[in-house]
Amino acid sequence: MIKVLVVDDSSVVRGILQAAISADPDLQVVGMAPDPYVARDLIVERKPDVVTLDVEMPRMDGITFLKRLMHYMPVPTIVVSSLTPRGSGLAIEALSAGAVEVMCKPGESYTVGAMAGDLVAKIKIAARAKVTQRVLNDGANAAVGALGRTTNQVVAMGSSTGGTVALEYVLSHLPPDGPGIVIAQHMPAMFTKQFANRLDQLSALKVKEAEEGDSVVPGIALVAPGDLHMVLRRSGSRYFVSVKSGPLVNRQRPAVDVLFRSVARAAGSNAIGVIMTGMGNDGAQGLLEMRQAGAATMAQDEASCVVYGMPKVAVDLGAAERTVGLRNIPAEILRAVAREA
Numbered sequence: 001m002i003k004v005l006v007v008d009d010s011s012v013v014r015g016i017l018q019a020a021i022s023a024d025p026d027l028q029v030v031g032m033a034p035d036p037y038v039a040r041d042l043i044v045e046r047k048p049d050v051v052t053l054d055v056e057m058p059r060m061d062g063i064t065f066l067k068r069l070m071h072y073m074p075v076p077t078i079v080v081s082s083l084t085p086r087g088s089g090l091a092i093e094a095l096s097a098g099a100v101e102v103m104c105k106p107g108e109s110y111t112v113g114a115m116a117g118d119l120v121a122k123i124k125i126a127a128r129a130k131v132t133q134r135v136l137n138d139g140a141n142a143a144v145g146a147l148g149r150t151t152n153q154v155v156a157m158g159s160s161t162g163g164t165v166a167l168e169y170v171l172s173h174l175p176p177d178g179p180g181i182v183i184a185q186h187m188p189a190m191f192t193k194q195f196a197n198r199l200d201q202l203s204a205l206k207v208k209e210a211e212e213g214d215s216v217v218p219g220i221a222l223v224a225p226g227d228l229h230m231v232l233r234r235s236g237s238r239y240f241v242s243v244k245s246g247p248l249v250n251r252q253r254p255a256v257d258v259l260f261r262s263v264a265r266a267a268g269s270n271a272i273g274v275i276m277t278g279m280g281n282d283g284a285q286g287l288l289e290m291r292q293a294g295a296a297t298m299a300q301d302e303a304s305c306v307v308y309g310m311p312k313v314a315v316d317l318g319a320a321e322r323t324v325g326l327r328n329i330p331a332e333i334l335r336a337v338a339r340e341a
Helices: 011-022 036-046 062-072 085-097 112-127 163-172 192-202 256-270 284-292 310-317 326-340
Strands: 002-007 027-033 050-053 077-081 101-104 154-159 180-185 206-209 220-223 229-235 238-244 271-275 296-300 322-324
Touching: 002 011, 002 036, 002 112, 011 027, 011 112, 027 036, 027 112, 036 050, 036 062, 050 062, 050 112, 062 077, 062 085, 077 085, 077 112, 085 101, 085 163, 085 192, 101 112, 154 163, 154 256, 154 284, 163 180, 163 192, 163 326, 180 229, 180 256, 192 206, 192 220, 229 256, 256 271, 256 284, 271 284, 271 310, 271 326, 284 296, 284 310, 296 310, 296 326, 322 326
Parallel strands: 002 027, 002 050, 050 077, 077 101, 154 180, 154 271, 180 220, 206 220, 271 296, 296 322
Antiparallel strands: 229 238
16 A cells, blocks of 8 residues: 655645545555645654645745755655646756656646546656655766767657656766757656756756757757657758657657657667666667667666666667666767767
8 A cells, every 4th residue: 555645735636636546446645734844744653655745835835845855754756736837847846856756736738537547657656766865966077078070960868757857967967069869758748848948057958848840969959848749850961850749659748669769760870879767668669679770779777767667678678788877877878979970
């Protein structure tokens, strides 16, 4: 039985979340808190396996509370936030502070029924996550090289649970003239733009939420928009992306497999594939297709993953040439770029 604590200042939202969680026989709501002070006492007393957390609350904001929680008593935490620009921005900040998942509160475009199914799935994923001290960006580029000759190469990266922090680390340790990067991170619509903006602030690269027709060139990283698939295309020597709707793939949109398969077709041996922390198997088959097409491929190692799911499947499938700790991924990307140049 997975014990869950619900933290939200709205009694209506608390009731909705409690009903959604309690409907699953594997989950139990062990407490509900209207603010972080009550939550703190309930966490000590009832020791939940997972906390759901609003970020806009009275007395103490959710970000401050989360940072303290991760310092004193780390518990896997899911941010449940509104779809306002402020709400989505705070949710991305919470992921950086240690939250393992983010999801939207129900509203006009996100029904209570859809929310309930997503919430239950995310709680079960979070309960299996390894919550450790978050990776700190020390501002130093661990690996910087002369990359002017790598204009034809593309780095494709895919991740899910824990991926926001992992991506922050990798991108912040790549040089401003690093290879063009395309990223599929499992994240709801409305949050990916804020996430891309945060990555842009933290890294020397230019990072943006991808738009139809964006070119993939050195110094640019493109993040797939939430609820849309992203594919790489090629016209002559130019690489660009297309963003589109379509059916869920591996229960995801954007799906890492969709991106990786398109990179295998469009870039072949001119690509580097990186699969990182996350639950499930999304991206493993696509990474295998990239390797078969001649791309250099790597998977994040178990020790540095929040959830060793996607990388493990890729390793077991023979899709990854090597496994790499998170702190070594930037250097491995640059080495792969230099080899292929």
